[in-house]
Amino acid sequence: MTVKNLLIIIRTTPFNTVSVPEALRMSIGLTVHDNRVSILLIDDGVWNSLRVVPHTIGRPDISDSMELFSACGISVFADEDSLKERNIAECDGIIEKISRQEAIGLIAASDVTLSFG
Amino acid sequence: MKIGFLLHKSPEHQDAHTVKRLAEGFVEMGHEVSIFLMEDGVYNVAVNNAPRKLSAGFDNLIPKGVKIAICTYTAEIRGLNQPDIFDGVDFHSQYDLSRLVNECDRFLSFV
Numbered sequence: 001m002t003v004k005n006l007l008i009i010i011r012t013t014p015f016n017t018v019s020v021p022e023a024l025r026m027s028i029g030l031t032v033h034d035n036r037v038s039i040l041l042i043d044d045g046v047w048n049s050l051r052v053v054p055h056t057i058g059r060p061d062i063s064d065s066m067e068l069f070s071a072c073g074i075s076v077f078a079d080e081d082s083l084k085e086r087n088i089a090e091c092d093g094i095i096e097k098i099s100r101q102e103a104i105g106l107i108a109a110s111d112v113t114l115s116f117g
Numbered sequence: 118m119k120i121g122f123l124l125h126k127s128p129e130h131q132d133a134h135t136v137k138r139l140a141e142g143f144v145e146m147g148h149e150v151s152i153f154l155m156e157d158g159v160y161n162v163a164v165n166n167a168p169r170k171l172s173a174g175f176d177n178l179i180p181k182g183v184k185i186a187i188c189t190y191t192a193e194i195r196g197l198n199q200p201d202i203f204d205g206v207d208f209h210s211q212y213d214l215s216r217l218v219n220e221c222d223r224f225l226s227f228v
Contacts, residue, residue: 004218004219006218018156019125019156019228022155022156023228025211026211026214028211029210029211029214029215030211030214030215030218031215032215032216033212033218033219035218035219112218113226114123114226114228115226115228
């Protein structure tokens with residue numbers, strides 16, 4: 001079985017739909033079968049880089065999935081341009097800021113992309 | 118070639134109809150096609166006997182050899198269980214989706 005690079009692109013805010021928590025749940029599931037999974041937060045998706053507590057407003061929590069990411073070998077990246085456009089200075093610790101050029105490189109290097117937007 | 122689809126949209130969305138038509142086309146060309154339905158995408162295989170039913174026609178794909186599976190978890194939280202889903206559809210997990218993504222030569226997502 002060959003190792004595949006999978007990229008989950010998240011372009012939506014944390015609360016509007018169940019799309020983000022489901023994308024994160026799926027990311028963990030996808031790590032089996034020799035898949036190398038990365039997540040790219042871009043556009044409004046960078047709002048997910050903040051430490052949010054969705055359960056306080058009755059929305060599904062994303063922190064449970066986030067905590068499992070390092071154990072599953074999932075890398076999470078946030079597009080710097082999108083962060084700057086939204087005046088977001090600080091990201092959650094596990095998230096790595098990357099330039100737009102690096103984000104494009106990440107997409108180009110992927111075998112499969114799943115875009116939630 | 119082995120082609121996989123991931124569909125999260127219900128029959129009211131154009132994506133569901135696009136996936137159905139693409140799957141049909143690929144099968145007619147001799148490719149092996151698998152569709153994994155998640156989220157509201159599971160409504161595409163719900164039994165619907167309404168005279169003017171809202172449907173993309175996924176029931177027509179199974180006799181043509183298209184493999185269709187749904188995410189058990191997302192079906193169950195929508196109140197859909199085995200009797201609510203038409204015959205020939207498999208109940209699968211994220212483990213199976215991961216395998217499908219890994220095994221396909223081309224994987225197309227509509228989420």
